[in-house]
Structure formats: structure tokens, C-alpha cells
Amino acid sequence: xxxxxxxxxxxxxxxxxxxxxxxxxxxxxxxxxxxxxxxxxxxxxxxxxxxxxxxxxxxxxxxxxxxxxxxxxxxxxxxxxxxxxxxxxxxxxxxxxxxxxxxxxxxxxxxxxxxxxxxxxxxxxxxxxxxxxxxxxxxxxxx
Numbered sequence: 001x002x003x004x005x006x007x008x009x010x011x012x013x014x015x016x017x018x019x020x021x022x023x024x025x026x027x028x029x030x031x032x033x034x035x036x037x038x039x040x041x042x043x044x045x046x047x048x049x050x051x052x053x054x055x056x057x058x059x060x061x062x063x064x065x066x067x068x069x070x071x072x073x074x075x076x077x078x079x080x081x082x083x084x085x086x087x088x089x090x091x092x093x094x095x096x097x098x099x100x101x102x103x104x105x106x107x108x109x110x111x112x113x114x115x116x117x118x119x120x121x122x123x124x125x126x127x128x129x130x131x132x133x134x135x136x137x138x139x140x141x142x143x
Contacts, residue, residue: 051095058092086141094134101130 068078105126109119 047095047099051092051099054092054095058089090138090141093137097130097134097137098127101126101133 064081065078068081102123105123108122108126109115112118112122
């Protein structure tokens with residue numbers, strides 16, 4: 001993933017460097033349309049898939065733990081086989097908090113039609129509220 005992001009950054013940097021011509025701007029309507037129709041859904045699909053995989057992993061670990069308990073396996077074997085349940089649950093809760101807060105931010109942006117700088121500020125604050133909710137969840141869970 002890091003290699004892909006590095007390649008994408010290099011491609012964007014070279015596109016910006018070739019913007020010497022005043023006849024063809026780099027970010028014309030077709031490039032913005034490509035970003036809107038292709039890149040944004042791909043990033044959204046990636047985030048959704050990561051969330052689903054984390055949730056499935058949490059459920060499968062629970063089912064495996066349930067089978068190990070019914071088989072009466074020793075505790076040392078169980079501790080080595082299974083990761084800590086809190087780590088997986090915390091990852092899932094982080095994604096839930098971020099996706100819900102981002103969705104709420106997008107909904108609020110749609111209620112105030114002229115999309116502009118205030119829409120960006122709404123999204124930033126909604127994401128910050130999602131991180132705050134996740135932090136408060138972790139703090140409450142530690143007590």
C-alpha cells in the first residue's frame with residue numbers, strides 16, 4: 001500500500017511539474033471528473049472493505065474461542081492462538097466512529113447547499129467528533 005501511495009504521489013508531482021503550458025491546465029474538468037467518478041469511489045470501497053474484514057475477523061475469533069472452550073483446551077494454547085479481543089474490538093469501534101461521523105458530516109453538508117469552504121469545515125469537525133467519541137470510548141473502557 002505504501003508503494004502505491006508513493007507511486008501516486010510521484011505521478012501527481014510530475015503532472016504538476018508539466019503544468020508549464022497555459023493552454024492545457026493540469027486540473028481541467030476531465031481530471032476532476034475522473035477523480036470524482038473513479039478515485040473517490042475506489043477509496044470509499046477500500047475503507048468499507050477494511051471495515052467489513054475487521055468485523056468478520058472479530059466474529060470468527062469469537063467463534064474459534066467458543067469452539068476452543070467447548071473442546072477444553074489448556075489456557076496456554078488458547079492464549080497463544082488468539083489475539084487479544086480488545087484490540088480487534090477497538091479497531092472495529094474506531095471505524096464505526098469514523099464512518100458514522102463522516103456520514104453525519106456529509107449529511108449536514110447536503111442540508112446547506114452551496115458547497116464550499118464551510119462544507120470542508122463541517123467535515124473536519126464531524127471527523128474530529130468521531131475521533132473524540134472513539135477516545136471517550138477507549139477511556140471509558142479502560143476504567
